[in-house]
Amino acid sequence: EPEVTxxxxxxVTQMGQEVILRCxxxxxxxxxxxxxxxxxxxxxxxVSFYNNEISEKxxxxxxxxxxxxxxxxxxTLKIRxxxxxxxxxxxxxxxRDPSNQPQHFGDGTRLSIL
Amino acid sequence: QKEVEQNSGPLSVPEGAIASLNCTYSDRGSQSFFxxxxxxxxxxxxxxxxxxxxxxxxxxxxxxxxxxSQYVSLxxxxxxxxxxxxxxxxxxxxxxxxKLIFGQGTTLQVKP
Numbered sequence: 179e180p181e182v183t184x185x186x187x188x189x190v191t192q193m194g195q196e197v198i199l200r201c202x203x204x205x206x207x208x209x210x211x212x213x214x215x216x217x218x219x220x221x222x223x224x225v226s227f228y229n230n231e232i233s234e235k236x237x238x239x240x241x242x243x244x245x246x247x248x249x250x251x252x253x254t255l256k257i258r259x260x261x262x263x264x265x266x267x268x269x270x271x272x273x274r275d276p277s278n279q280p281q282h283f284g285d286g287t288r289l290s291i292l
Numbered sequence: 293q294k295e296v297e298q299n300s301g302p303l304s305v306p307e308g309a310i311a312s313l314n315c316t317y318s319d320r321g322s323q324s325f326f327x328x329x330x331x332x333x334x335x336x337x338x339x340x341x342x343x344x345x346x347x348x349x350x351x352x353x354x355x356x357x358x359x360x361s362q363y364v365s366l367x368x369x370x371x372x373x374x375x376x377x378x379x380x381x382x383x384x385x386x387x388x389x390x391k392l393i394f395g396q397g398t399t400l401q402v403k404p
Binding site: 220278 | 323324326328334335336337338341343380382384388389390391392393394395396397
């Protein structure tokens with residue numbers, strides 16, 4: 179069964195540095211998402227992306243965050259200047275039709291900001 | 293503020309028993325409802341999806357949806373120690389974007 183793949187599995191970065199998290203969604207999916215989960219807390223929606231543009235974003239997704247689909251397969255999340263509070267698990271998800279299908283999640287990237 | 297509420301638990305049941313997990317949501321416009329299982333340090337894994345009122349069964353799992361009461365539940369029959377995990381309720385409030393709002397999760401412990 180096709181899977182959403184994320185790289186790297188663990189990223190350690192100094193505070194203030196830029197970080198790019200990568201995702202390869204399932205190939206025929208059209209809608210892409212990033213979520214994050216701070217340790218011990220709930221999974222939180224960050225952003226949804228469709229037709230090469232952001233379709234919805236949360237309050238968390240401020241100017242420090244950006245997403246991009248640079249080619250036909252990758253979907254990236256960039257954090258421009260990382261803060262300690264950005265330390266979390268980041269999950270990518272994708273779906274073909276959000277009205278009647280569940281989202282499938284990648285294994286996640288654990289981001290640790292030092 | 294759209295909310296999804298779950299009892300964080302832990303819910304402890306003996307092996308072979310039925311585990312009942314509950315979730316309420318705040319917005320009547322909600323369209324799709326999902327149960328995910330999450331082991332510690334892992335990503336959410338889809339267990340069940342439900343889109344209309346009533347029951348939906350898949351193996352040992354039954355999801356129940358009551359839109360009038362804004363309530364969705366998950367029953368796990370013949371619980372096994374391998375079912376011990378955190379169960380996340382997720383609600384799709386917007387059919388257009390598919391954004392999911394998650395509850396905080398209920399930790400289930402199945403004791404041998």
